[in-house]
Amino acid sequence: DAKTTQPTSMDCAEGRAANLPCNHSTISGNEYVYWYRQIHSQGPQYIIHGLKNNETNEMASLIITEDRKSSTLILPHATLRDTAVYYCIVSHAGNTGKLIFGQGTTLQVKP
């Protein structure tokens, strides 16, 4: 699985968009980008994933650059409940299901 690089921490004002970057310059053609988040003392929560096209769901949007070497997770209107550690994981799809977590980005949403 390709290595990812994320900023250690970010702040965002409540109600504003939170844009969380992830670099994955060694991503291969059949590897997906997955985003999870972990609110303090809880299990992680799946947010979104994508291969090459931008994706949107009820939680967030995922923007993947054309060369696929980086991506951005966008929370359009951050709330205090979005304060969490956000993990970007690059991995092959498939039935092994193994997820290798890096250190992630701690997002602090401030009032």
Add this chain to the structure above:
Amino acid sequence: GAVVSQHPSRVICKSGTSVKIECRSLDFQATTMFWYRQFPKQSLMLMATSNEGSKATYEQGVEKDKFLINHASLTLSTLTVTSAHPEDSSFYICSAPRDTQAKTQYFGPGTRLLVL
């Protein structure tokens, strides 16, 4: 609502005793489940893959005789920490695939183990 549950949510035990943690998939079947461990201020570390009806697959450095995994049914996997010591105190989390896209997973709420 929660689709993967864990029991207990927290447990305190004496050094040398064994502790069993249950992970259940609710309303769906999971032939594979995963166990993670997380120390304070650190990321999740994958411990093992639990396979229904067969032996678990352990990650490098994880002692299979210390962390016993049983996946006896399509909705239940158990992790038993044998002869627990204070250094085993941690947050243990399980997960199960949401669908055929196995990397999108449901995680349990976690079990906090404190060994005195």
